[in-house]
Amino acid sequence: MFTSVLMIEKPLTSVDVEFVTTLHGDEDISFIVLMQPRGDQADVLLRAIDDVAMGELKEAAREGEKPEGKAARLPAEQALEHSLQALRDAGCEAVGQVVEDHPLDKMKSVVEESEADEVIVLTAPHYVEEFFHRDWASRARHKVGVPVLKLFAHSEAETA
Numbered sequence: 477m478f479t480s481v482l483m484i485e486k487p488l489t490s491v492d493v494e495f496v497t498t499l500h501g502d503e504d505i506s507f508i509v510l511m512q513p514r515g516d517q518a519d520v521l522l523r524a525i526d527d528v529a530m531g532e533l534k535e536a537a538r539e540g541e542k543p544e545g546k547a548a549r550l551p552a553e554q555a556l557e558h559s560l561q562a563l564r565d566a567g568c569e570a571v572g573q574v575v576e577d578h579p580l581d582k583m584k585s586v587v588e589e590s591e592a593d594e595v596i597v598l599t600a601p602h603y604v605e606e607f608f609h610r611d612w613a614s615r616a617r618h619k620v621g622v623p624v625l626k627l628f629a630h631s632e633a634e635t636a
Contacts, residue, residue, distance in 0.1 A: 509572030
């Protein structure tokens with residue numbers, strides 16, 4: 477069985493599930509999902525800049541309204557459960573956890589413990605972080621010891 481560690485920031489959409497479950501053809505896949513909740517207030521500016529760069533001005537204006545830090549824990553747990561169920565419904569094995577502290581260290585230990593074949597980082601575009609190679613995928617490539625695939629998550633609006 478092929479094992480993928482999947483890092484996400486929001487619930488998987490049906491398009492995301494189809495995308496990650498068909499990457500390796502008909503091979504059976506097991507997912508270990510690491511849900512990274514929204515960070516603290518310091519990240520708001522970077523997210524707002526990314527929203528503006530993508531032409532999503534309304535989203536940039538609402539950045540401060542979304543739960544941050546500890547308040548983001550419950551929504552992250554709900555997003556994780558939704559995503560795990562969606563992967564299981566697609567016929568895959570799936571387990572996971574919310575990761576708040578030291579996510580790259582946690583990713584590395586999960587890869588080692590599970591003997592994962594790859595890491596998939598599925599996030600919205602983060603242009604500022606990507607430009608400076610501070611995004612999760614760029615940082616993981618130097619840490620985890622397996623191939624790291626970066627994919628852009630879909631929004632429900634795109635799938636309708």
